[in-house]
Amino acid sequence: MKPAVGAIRRASIYAVVSYGGLVLINNSGLQLPSMWIAYLPMFIGVYVFTQWVDRKF
Template sequence: MFKKIPAARRILIYVILSYLALVLVNNSGLEYGNMWLIYTPMFVAIYIFSRWLDSRFGPMNEASAARSEDVKPLLKPGSKD
C-alpha cells in the first residue's frame, strides 16, 4: 500500500517521528516559558529527516524505479549490436 501511495508513507513516517519526539521532549523535564523555542526546530529537523528517510524507502519518481532488465547497456562507439 505504501509503495502505491508515497504521500501516505511520508505522512506516516512524519507522524511517528513527531509523536516520539513530543513524548521525549515533554517527558524530559524541560520547562521553558515558551516551548515553541524547542518545538519549532525539532519539527523542522523531523521533517527534513523524514523526507530523507522516505527517500531511502522508495524512489521519488518512476524513472529511478526502472528495473535492471529494462535498462539497456551502453555500447562502445564503433561496436556492432
C-alpha cells in the first residue's frame, strides 16, 4: 500500500505545480513560434521540483 500512496502523492504534486506553470506561461503574453519552447523547460523544472519536494516528505 505504501508505494501506491507515494505515487499518488507525487502525481498530485506534479499536477498542481504543472497546472500552475501552464497558467503562468499562458497568461504571460509570450508570442513564440512554438509554445513548446516555453513548455519543455517548464515541465522539466516541474519534474525536478516534484522529485525534490517528494523527497522532503
